Amino acid sequence: LPHVWDDDRTGRMMSDRSSSAHQLADFLFARLNRRKNNRNERHGKGMEVPCYVVVLSDSQLIEEEPLLPLLLEDGRAIDACTIVLASRKEALPMQCQLIVEASKEQGVYARKSESAEVEQQSFKPDRLSREEADALARYMAPIRLKRSSASDIPSVLPLFDMMSVAGVEELDVSERWRRNRYPDTLPVPMGVRAGGKKIMINLHDKIERQGHGPHGLIAGTTGSGKSEVIQSIVASLAAEFHPHDLAFMLIDYKGGGMSNTFVNLPHVVGTITNLDNNLIERAKISLKAELVRRQKILNDAGNLQHIDEYYRLLRQRHTQPLPHLVIIIDEFAQLKRDQPEFMDELISIAAIGRTLGVHLILATQKPAGVVDDKIWSNSRFRICLRVQSEGDSRDMLKIPNAAWITKPGRGYFQVGSDEVFEEMQFAWSGAPYVGNSDISSALPVHEVRLNGKREALLTGGERASSGLKGEEAPKQLQIFIDYIAEEAAKAGIERLQGPWLPPLPELLDLTDLSPCAETGSPTAPQELKAVMGLVDDLPNQRQEPIYASLDHGHWAVYGMPGMGKTTFLQTMLMSMAQRFHANRWNGYIIDMGRTMRDFGELPQIGAVMMAEEDDRIKRLFRYLFKQVAVRKEMISEAGVKTISSYRRSAVEDVPQIIVVIDGYLNFRNAYPDENELLESLLREGGSLGITFIITANRITDVFEKFRSNIANAVSFEMSDPSDYYYAVGRPAKTPGPLIPGRALVKGHIPPLEFQTALPSPGEDETERSARLRRNIAGIVQEWKGKNAPAILPLPERIPLAELLQQWDGTSGPSGALPYEVPVGLQSDDLEPFLLNLKEGPNFIVGSPMEGGKTSFLMSWIISLAYYTSPSQLEVYTVDTRYGGGGLSRLRHLSHVKVAAESEEELGPLVQQIYDIVQQRNKDGNDPELLLVIDDADMLSKQLNDFTIKDQLSAIVRLGRDRNVHVVLSGVPSDFPTFGVDWFNDVKASQSGMLFGTLDSNDLSFFRIPYSEANAAAGGLKVLPPGQGYYVRRKFTRIKAAIPFSEQVSCEDWITKIRDRWHVVV
Known part of the structure; x- marks a missing residue:
């Protein structure tokens, strides 16, 4: 019926x-x-x-x-x-x-x-x-x-039926694209109305071109076919227009189904889903930049006002492609709730972008409460499928009819105020694909139920129970997309760059980035730049390597632990090491976290110092201050103001000094004195070629007076979001959680985001560390020049023979003053410490028991004997602790005239020297006479012979002008304070050495500041034997040489010196 x-x-x-x-x-x-x-x-x-x-x-x-x-x-x-x-x-x-x-x-x-x-x-x-x-x-x-x-409207319209093809090959999209290149109108079919007539949609903005407007709305409740309609419109546009003439940006807030479907379509240049919240901000910035880019292209082409004018120009000469950009948002109600600012931005972009070829299609289930006046005023065409209520229908169409629709894909198309109003069936892109080749073999057999519905029994010659059911057949849309992608590949059509670049990679190797291409010249030396990583410059739609200039200011690196600060340092150092030799830069690393030791092998690195190496760290700062003084003098003599100007004008290479402090807060707490010195170096070092790179967990770890001298900064993820402002400037949006290696860099408004490169490639940390060591070894092997000046640790033992051999190998002896000989090393710079006998003229040597005073005295006597002939130096020694184990061991030295090692021998020795002094004339040319009394503190207590006391006092007083020198040693706390004239007369010379102690009383005796005790590691008041100070008005930190070793004994020295001066026994 x-x-x-x-x-x-x-x-x-x-x-x-x-x-x-x-x-x-x-x-x-x-x-x-x-x-x-x-x-x-x-x-x-x-x-x-x-x-x-x-x-x-x-x-x-x-x-x-x-x-x-x-x-x-x-x-x-x-x-x-x-x-x-x-x-x-x-x-x-x-x-x-x-x-x-x-x-x-x-x-x-x-x-x-x-x-x-x-x-x-x-x-x-x-x-x-x-x-x-x-x-x-x-x-x-x-x-x-x-x-x-309406009864004549088909209830189902497969996509290919609407396109009037049975097989995908009939589309011949290459010909369609060729025919429609540089279009001045954009009509495509999207469905049929009663009688089977196709209904076209035209996204052009001009009515005279039969345009329906650049922007529109699509409404439809769940199951109405809304997503299918969107997909069919995308397919129709892709079939008609070249990928370089029309492109899509898909924002899918239904979980990414639509964007995943079109991933291979060459027209799609960008996608966002509700799973990509981190892309929203970059999309907003990039879309603004896209409008600016389009405006610039039109202006550069001749101050054009519309994309159609640009296409007319393209027909005459091929220039930069500028496709119509169709932005489609499915479920924009959810987007508006989650990202209201982004939605407002899109509407503004749509309003401005009309003449620039930017189109916006918004789809939602329920327009009420979501579509505001801005959207209504900018949406000229509307598509309304089945909606939940008549009110929703009236909101879209001003009539309730859309609420009565019962068929998926059935809906109304309205343009303006009923300029076009059609009830129609939209194309179904999800229809199963049969194709021409399968028609004959795919004869379906269905059972017709009482309600008229058909259930497949046989499909394509196979039983439904074992074969491919209709709903499992490939969809027309997927076949279409594969075909389009294949045709584009055949024609060599590359997908255009979208409005935004893909997100930065989470892992990036230094080898993936090209080094800076700048070159230098004698008048403009190459700038010292280090690769940091890949920067995401959204406003300019660029992703490119970012470099840190180490010639122009210090760097602060902030971020929570584990976010990539140390990796950042390693990448910078490795980048510079691969590009610049040691004559261009010298590096010094204070490694509070013990992760940079491998870099100590590089020829450009002078030292990697751990937290506990206080002597090296202190020595580094003294070296830096020395460099400040030297470079100030160089710049002043050259008549320039900065080290850069000096390099351009001078023949001599002056390397940039790079100082890395990894873990600044720990450094600040462990080395407060050096931290105060750091402020001065930050202030003065920049113009003198000294650059600091420091890392800190929080912005508050670095005092404001320090930060004010640091021009450059990088910030990884911070625990307090407000710290970003103080570290690198106000970001465009407060960053969410940043992945390790992701950071913001100061110097741009707003600061740009970049991904730090890894210093070496590898699948895991172990492989990367091994590769890093191999790369460092390769640099070391290739380098044949001079390494960076080293900040070596102070040796535990300094054999005198090695010290003299080293000094002989330089121009030291020829440039030394008479009686100026090496007796150890200066602790600050490890240069030989030269002691001039004439400076005293008398000396006091103090140390606690086993502190190294006797060892020092023997080294000094041996060094004097080695560089001074016996005719010019006479030595007299007194061992107060009798037993022959001290200075008396040198009694057979050619220069030693008398060695007293017993109480009986002391009187004659003093008498002999007294007689010599009496015989000498003031300021005569007599040889230098050296009297050395070891453990004089004991002698002052034991000596009761007033004759000897008076003679000793006369020797000290008269000897100053008669080339006579007296050296006393002892424990400072046991030195006599009054009543011993001969001792006080020696003390009055204010020359001497202190070894092995930082006791405040001992320091006070030698007039050494108490700050030296405060700087002692761990608060200890002792120093290793032989380590201490030389004092003459000011103090010098020294480490005394030891006279004997396994290789050179006391007898060896005696023989060597005898042979050196041709002394016949």
């Missing part, structure tokens, strides 16, 4: 099972309930057609459905009649107004009147056989009523 079919004859309104009964009940309820809601509007307009006659053979099938009470209680109001069949009268619903009891021969019907009276009447039933009923139904089956045009 034609009466049981729905409007589109796609299904019978009949059911013989529970599942289909529920579906039919839902269908009828939607229609009849709408009638109930609209009955006030239809008051007085007569019956609404069609009248629905519902026959229920078993009302229990729908007893839980809202349709049943609607039919029984409001049937008259909704123009619906319900016939309920039951085996007993008692089983009928109470709402039945007419009850018919029928048997084969007779029937009775009873009707309730309005007055509640029952009218009853008998009748004889007409007989109608099944065969007659079947024949009658078949007679009426061909009847088709002339209905509204």
